[in-house]
Amino acid sequence: MTAAAISRLLAGKVSITLVESEQIGIVGVGEATLPHIRAFNQKLGIDEAEFMRTTQATFKLGIEFRNWGQIGESYIHPFGTFGDDVEGVGFHHYLNRAGRIHELQQFSVPVIASRQARFQRPADDPQSLLSTFGYAYQFDATRYAPYLRSRAEKSGVTRIEGRILEVSRDTESGHVTSLRLENDDVIHGDLFIDCSGFRSLLLGDAMAEPFEDWSAWLPCDRAVAMPCEHHGPLLPYTSATAMLSGWRWRIPLQHRTGNGYVYSSKFTDDERATQDLIAALEGKALAEPRILRFKAGRRRRSWVGNVVGIGLAGGFLEPLESTSIYLIQQAITALLELFPDGSLSEVERCEFNRIVNLEYDRVRDFLILHYHATQRNDSEFWNYVRTMPIPASLEEKITLFKQRGRVMQYREGAFLEPSWIAVYLGQGIVPQFYDQRADGPDAATLTNAIDGLRNELQATVNTMPDQRDYLTMIGGVA
Numbered sequence: 329m330t331a332a333a334i335s336r337l338l339a340g341k342v343s344i345t346l347v348e349s350e351q352i353g354i355v356g357v358g359e360a361t362l363p364h365i366r367a368f369n370q371k372l373g374i375d376e377a378e379f380m381r382t383t384q385a386t387f388k389l390g391i392e393f394r395n396w397g398q399i400g401e402s403y404i405h406p407f408g409t410f411g412d413d414v415e416g417v418g419f420h421h422y423l424n425r426a427g428r429i430h431e432l433q434q435f436s437v438p439v440i441a442s443r444q445a446r447f448q449r450p451a452d453d454p455q456s457l458l459s460t461f462g463y464a465y466q467f468d469a470t471r472y473a474p475y476l477r478s479r480a481e482k483s484g485v486t487r488i489e490g491r492i493l494e495v496s497r498d499t500e501s502g503h504v505t506s507l508r509l510e511n512d513d514v515i516h517g518d519l520f521i522d523c524s525g526f527r528s529l530l531l532g533d534a535m536a537e538p539f540e541d542w543s544a545w546l547p548c549d550r551a552v553a554m555p556c557e558h559h560g561p562l563l564p565y566t567s568a569t570a571m572l573s574g575w576r577w578r579i580p581l582q583h584r585t586g587n588g589y590v591y592s593s594k595f596t597d598d599e600r601a602t603q604d605l606i607a608a609l610e611g612k613a614l615a616e617p618r619i620l621r622f623k624a625g626r627r628r629r630s631w632v633g634n635v636v637g638i639g640l641a642g643g644f645l646e647p648l649e650s651t652s653i654y655l656i657q658q659a660i661t662a663l664l665e666l667f668p669d670g671s672l673s674e675v676e677r678c679e680f681n682r683i684v685n686l687e688y689d690r691v692r693d694f695l696i697l698h699y700h701a702t703q704r705n706d707s708e709f710w711n712y713v714r715t716m717p718i719p720a721s722l723e724e725k726i727t728l729f730k731q732r733g734r735v736m737q738y739r740e741g742a743f744l745e746p747s748w749i750a751v752y753l754g755q756g757i758v759p760q761f762y763d764q765r766a767d768g769p770d771a772a773t774l775t776n777a778i779d780g781l782r783n784e785l786q787a788t789v790n791t792m793p794d795q796r797d798y799l800t801m802i803g804g805v806a
């Protein structure tokens with residue numbers, strides 16, 4: 329992603345060498361994304377239908393959370409708004425006033441469409457209810473990476489297949505000067521972007537940038553992944569089902585379903601987790617189970633000296649809200665905006681690190697919310713996360729919503745008001761009070777407006793095609 333973006337968006341300004349090792353390979357299980365990925369693909373001039381065919385992608389309208397607040401419950405965190413704000417007052421305040429806040433999920437086009445496996449691209453007309461949502465993709469990451477690589481090579485990137493064995497640094501400045509490969513080739517450079525994954529060869533190893541460990545808040549440290557055959561309708565959403573010691577993902581692609589169980593090794597073991605995943609598969613397994621190990625957290629700084637860590641080299645947050653590829657994209661965007669023009673400056677590094685750290689911290693709080701806001705007490709894992717101390721920044725956000733129904737606002741960061749509302753209410757955090765400005769309409773008018781909107785939303789979704797038919801129509805089927 330980094331080489332493809334920089335080579336295209338800084339064409340003629342930089343010369344890029346990309347070193348990769350097929351022997352080592354990529355993590356390759358990142359399959360679910362956030363809507364921002366569309367802007368990334370567009371900037372790279374990628375045709376959507378071609379991309380969907382190449383990566384066997386499906387459209388994604390949100391994430392379903394099953395059994396998180398309590399066993400038997402399910403809600404969707406949609407990419408879209410709930411209801412209609414009236415004069416700047418959020419719709420959930422009106423629902424709360426009417427005593428109907430538990431009906432929130434019925435007031436979202438992407439939630440209703442997800443439940444019916446329907447999809448179409450959003451409308452441009454802001455008056456249309458079909459303009460109230462966004463969408464992302466679920467795709468095969470092992471096909472996306474080579475697709476981007478070939479585009480990067482066409483934009484002038486020199487790709488070298490080889491394993492990096494040694495990193496040399498200048499004794500005075502501490503900057504990286506060159507990389508030595510297994511075949512003794514030496515690669516010199518001015519700026520080194522470390523995309524070496526969990527190994528963090530340059531940022532972590534060579535520059536020794538400390539890792540901030542967040543596993544006390546996010547104790548899941550392993551995953552077992554296993555794709556299976558796909559049956560039934562092509563669902564336009566990812567599922568995250570809470571398990572006894574973590575949660576399980578299900579990501580429907582065109583040619584298979586991606587599955588994985590993300591768990592904490594403190595509360596279960598690899599064998600047990602693998603058995604639990606196999607027992608839950610909805611089709612014939614298509615590969616052997618694969619165990620991945622990780623730790624939640626990030627490097628204290630992502631840009632140090634002349635090394636910028638992007639992706640897993642910079643940090644990792646579990647895929648509960650499909651944020652890793654998003655974090656990569658945000659880092660690339662920030663780097664492009666602050667790309668050194670001749671010399672390296674501390675100001676640029678600081679601003680880059682501020683942006684990247686803020687993005688990580690906000691996602692971190694959002695993820696912790698899912699675990700902490702549970703009523704489950706059926707396993708040691710859930711007892712731990714339900715009662716653990718949480719960051720003060722999250723404590724404040726939860727209290728504000730509980731007391732006032734208000735979502736803390738910020739300009740930077742992945743998840744905005746509707747996302748927080750979806751999770752708060754989905755997991756049983758109901759505000760004590762509503763915004764007093766929602767007292768405007770009389771009770772009968774309010775009831776009629778709410779019922780009218782619900783019917784209109786349902787009728788609108790009924791006009792949307794089935795996702796499989798839509799994919800065929802746009803030429804997106806492989």
Ligand SMILES: Cc1cc2nc3c(=O)[nH]c(=O)nc-3n(C[C@H](O)[C@H](O)[C@H](O)COP(=O)(O)OP(=O)(O)OC[C@H]3O[C@@H](n4cnc5c(N)ncnc54)[C@H](O)[C@@H]3O)c2cc1C
Nearest residue numbers: 349354355358359360491492524525551639640647652653
């Ligand atoms: C269980 C799990 C599920 C995930 N699910 C999602 C998801 O649904 N959505 C999402 O957005 N993200 C997800 N992610 C994250 C996603 O997989 C990564 O963000 C993504 O794969 C990018 O990884 P990367 O490029 O940083 O590292 P990697 O994929 O590990 O790539 C590292 C690259 O560095 C090269 N390399 C390493 N060492 C050397 C060396 N010595 N010499 C030469 N080359 C070297 C490798 O060959 C490879 O090309 C998930 C991650 C995990 C662990």
